């Protein structure tokens with residue numbers, strides 16, 4: 001198995017002095033920003049960083065206990081040796097893209113080696129390149145967002161090699177946080193799509209819908225892409241009206257999440273109410289296979305379902321896994337119901 005050296009890139013590589021009173025978090029953020037701004041400092045950091053390898057956008061994973069996967073961070077020198085063995089060279093490592101910095105001050109990059117032989121790489125690295133759609137839900141919750149971010153950035157680089165206006169090549173900075181060129185010196189930044197996801201309640205029940213592509217029995221909160229010119233509240237109102245024919249009020253923001261499927265989205269999680277007198281659902285079947293109201297009892301039972309079930313023993317309702325913001329919204333709603341039932 002490939003050894004990962006415990007070398008840490010000390011943030012002192014960022015030479016700009018930081019104010020003494022900075023918290024560790026602020027120091028980390030500012031140092032990361034410096035790496036995005038200064039190609040030389042970033043190239044130096046790369047030599048001591050953890051690098052997560054991808055093959056055609058599938059991350060390198062190792063299976064661990066109880067059917068889970070874990071990410072495999074490698075060091076620069078390890079990857080250089082493997083690249084040389086497989087007929088590539090150190091220059092490839094320059095394509096690495098900065099993705100973050102751990103709490104232990106370990107700078108983290110990712111690199112796609114999709115042009116190299118997958119089987120030979122997997123043998124050399126003692127791991128498997130796993131489709132993120134499969135790997136995401138069995139990765140540790142601390143690792144899944146990092147690999148999702150890495151895949152999003154790598155995909156963006158793969159698809160923005162040329163300027164859409166001039167057709168000329170664009171060139172990344174060393175951190176891979178932007179691409180410049182295309183003839184006019186235009187700077188291109190990674191793009192993502194804002195999406196609202198809303199848990200609608202009538203005070204006693206919550207409304208969930210399912211798309212034909214969902215696994216059997218799975219229902220989730222309603223979601224939809226923001227249109228240009230809309231506020232968060234306007235998107236929530238429009239999506240609920242379009243998909244289930246209801247008018248919502250009391251929209252409140254809960255939290256957000258980067259979501260990698262099918263492409264990078266910023267999921268903006270909300271709660272909203274409908275009046276119990278106007279809660280008759282009218283589903284648009286071009287968008288949803290079904291949508292219906294669920295009671296507190298149905299939701300709390302579904303939240304207790306753990307892991308996968310055997311064929312023939314599927315629960316009546318299956319909710320999105322804990323990695324998904326939909327699960328967080330449903331859990332928040334159930335908690336609120338529990339509190340208000342206690343207060344009654």
Ligand SMILES: NC(=O)C1=CN([C@@H]2O[C@H](COP(=O)(O)OP(=O)(O)OC[C@H]3O[C@@H](n4cnc5c(N)ncnc54)[C@H](OP(=O)(O)O)[C@@H]3O)[C@@H](O)[C@H]2O)C=CC1
Pocket residue numbers: 193195197220221222223224225257259261262263265267287320324325326327
């Ligand atoms: N993390 C979580 O908990 C959850 C995440 N989600 C995610 O939310 C996202 C949106 O939900 P969904 O109900 O599908 O959205 P919508 O209800 O907006 O419907 C999707 C359709 O909108 C069109 N569309 C409009 N703008 C875009 C855009 N920028 N990118 C892609 N398609 C666009 C596409 O139609 P066409 O191709 O016909 O033009 C697409 O098929 C999904 O990607 C889904 O993965 C959903 C539920 C839970």
Ligand SMILES: [Mg+2]
Pocket residue numbers: 222223224243287
């Ligand atoms: Mg939708």
